[in-house]
Amino acid sequence: MPALRRFPRLRKRYWLAPLLFLSLLAAVACDAQQTAEIRYVIDGDTVVLADGQHLRLIGINAPELGKDGAPDQPVAAQARARLAALVEKRRVTLAFGPERHDHYGRLLAYVLLPDGSDAEQIMLREGFAWAVAVPPDVKKISAYLAAENEARATGRGVWDVAAYAPTPVSRLTANDTGFRFIEGTVLRSVRRRNVIYFDLAPRVALVVDNADWKKYYRGQPSALVGRRVVARGWLTEHRGRLHLRVPHPAMLTWADSTDR
Numbered sequence: 001m002p003a004l005r006r007f008p009r010l011r012k013r014y015w016l017a018p019l020l021f022l023s024l025l026a027a028v029a030c031d032a033q034q035t036a037e038i039r040y041v042i043d044g045d046t047v048v049l050a051d052g053q054h055l056r057l058i059g060i061n062a063p064e065l066g067k068d069g070a071p072d073q074p075v076a077a078q079a080r081a082r083l084a085a086l087v088e089k090r091r092v093t094l095a096f097g098p099e100r101h102d103h104y105g106r107l108l109a110y111v112l113l114p115d116g117s118d119a120e121q122i123m124l125r126e127g128f129a130w131a132v133a134v135p136p137d138v139k140k141i142s143a144y145l146a147a148e149n150e151a152r153a154t155g156r157g158v159w160d161v162a163a164y165a166p167t168p169v170s171r172l173t174a175n176d177t178g179f180r181f182i183e184g185t186v187l188r189s190v191r192r193r194n195v196i197y198f199d200l201a202p203r204v205a206l207v208v209d210n211a212d213w214k215k216y217y218r219g220q221p222s223a224l225v226g227r228r229v230v231a232r233g234w235l236t237e238h239r240g241r242l243h244l245r246v247p248h249p250a251m252l253t254w255a256d257s258t259d260r
Contacts, residue, residue, distance in 0.1 A: 032096045038087040044079025055107040058137045060120045060129040074161045079128035097137035124148045127157020133248035141250045166230045169201040174237045185228045189221040204242045212247040228255035
C-alpha cells in the first residue's frame with residue numbers, strides 16, 4: 001500500500017520533467033548568440049551576412065532609401081553610411097531573441113560590435129533611427145528608448161527633420177502609409193474578437209491584438225478614451241480606413257504624464 005500511495009507523486013514528476021526541459025530550451029534559445037561577418041549594409045537597419053542571409057536589426061527602424069524612382073527619405077543615406085562604418089566587413093556577434101525571422105524571411109538579431117557595444121543603441125543615440133517595440137523581441141526597449149531620448153533632446157538626425165514630426169490624424173490620407181508618427185485623441189475603444197480598435201478619427205484607428213493587450217498593457221481599454229497620444233508604427237490602409245498597430249505600449253507617447 002505505501003508503494004501505491006507514492007506512485008501518483010512519481011508519475012507527476014515524470015510529467016513535469018519534459019515541461020521543465022522545454023522551458024529551459026526556450027530560455028536558451030532566447031539568449032542564443034553566434035558570430036557572423038557583415039558583407040554589406042543595405043540601409044540603416046538591414047544588412048547582408050557573408051553567407052547571403054539578410055538580417056534586420058531588432059528594435060530600430062531607420063529612414064528608407066528611395067526605390068522605384070522615389071527619392072531617399074531624409075537622413076536615410078546618412079543612416080546607411082553610419083551603420084556601414086560600424087559593421088560592414090566586420091565580424092560581429094548576433095544575439096537572437098525569441099523570434100528568429102520576420103514575415104519577410106529575414107533573420108532578426110541584436111548586433112553587438114567586437115568591443116561589446118550595441119549597434120542599435122549607437123544608431124538611436126546618434127539620431128539615425130527610431131526605437132520600435134515589436135513583440136516578442138522587446139527585452140531591450142527601455143534601453144533603446146533611453147538612447148533615442150538622448151538624440152531627441154539634442155535634435156540630432158531624424159529629430160531635426162520637420163517631415164518626421166507627428167502628423168495630426170485630421171491631415172492623414174490614404175497616401176500616408178508606411179512608418180510614421182501620428183497624433184490625436186482617443187475618441188472610443190471597440191473590442192472585437194481578436195483586436196481592440198482605438199478610434200482617433202472616423203477613419204483612423206490604433207489597433208492592439210487582444211493577446212498583446214493582456215501581456216503588455218495594463219488596465220481596461222476604455223481608460224485610454226479621451227487621452228491625447230502620439231503613436232509610432234506602420235500605417236496601413238484597408239477599405240478606406242487607416243490602421244496603425246501598436247503591439248506594445250512603448251509605441252505610444254501620452255500628452256499627459258499619467259502612466260497607464
